[in-house]
Amino acid sequence: DAKTTQPPSMDCAEGRAANLPCNHSTISGNEYVYWYRQIHSQGPQYIIHGLKNNETNEMASLIITEDRKSSTLILPHATLRDTAVYYCIVRVAMGNNNDMRFGAGTRLTVKP
Amino acid sequence: EPEVTQTPSHQVTQMGQEVILRCVPISNHLYFYWYRQILGQKVEFLVSFYNNEISEKSEIFDDQFSVERPDGSNFTLKIRSTKLEDSAMYFCASSEMGVGLAGAGEQFFGPGTRLTVL
Numbered sequence: 001d002a003k004t005t006q007p008p009s010m011d012c013a014e015g016r017a018a019n020l021p022c023n024h025s026t027i028s029g030n031e032y033v034y035w036y037r038q039i040h041s042q043g044p045q046y047i048i049h050g051l052k053n054n055e056t057n058e059m060a061s062l063i064i065t066e067d068r069k070s071s072t073l074i075l076p077h078a079t080l081r082d083t084a085v086y087y088c089i090v091r092v093a094m095g096n097n098n099d100m101r102f103g104a105g106t107r108l109t110v111k112p
Numbered sequence: 113e114p115e116v117t118q119t120p121s122h123q124v125t126q127m128g129q130e131v132i133l134r135c136v137p138i139s140n141h142l143y144f145y146w147y148r149q150i151l152g153q154k155v156e157f158l159v160s161f162y163n164n165e166i167s168e169k170s171e172i173f174d175d176q177f178s179v180e181r182p183d184g185s186n187f188t189l190k191i192r193s194t195k196l197e198d199s200a201m202y203f204c205a206s207s208e209m210g211v212g213l214a215g216a217g218e219q220f221f222g223p224g225t226r227l228t229v230l
Binding site for chain 2: 038041042043044045046049087099100101102103104105
């Protein structure tokens, strides 16, 4: 699986958009990009995933560059409750590869 | 909204004792997982389970670990002889489909069981 690189920490003002980058320059054609987050010591929470098209759901938007070497998770209006560690995971979609391999992630702090 | 539940929330045990951590996955899900997170470290995959057998396991999941789905609702993780380094938060997760199916496989995580080995 392709490795991912994320900044260790970011700050964002409450009410503003939080843009979390992820670099996955070695991604291959059959690998998806997943985003999860972990609030304090709770279980990780799925946010969104995509292959090559931009995706949007009620939580966030995922922007994947045309060459798929990087992506950005966008929280359009960050709240204090969005303070968490955000994980970008690249995973091949085939066979029994069912596990998620978490890295260190980005610690997002939303400030009032 | 359906959720994954785990019991107990906190388990304290003596080194060398056996522990069983319990999970109730979401009812229509077919894929089940265990992860662990040592304090201050990243979330680590342990094992995935589908169709009553292990489908994938990590190097952490050695002979001291076993998983079982004893009935239609529970999914358990057993550690036969606990070590100090097994102290961690253990998360159960489930998904309707595997990641292997065309990018599906959103995993739902439980709140975790904090295992403390003394």
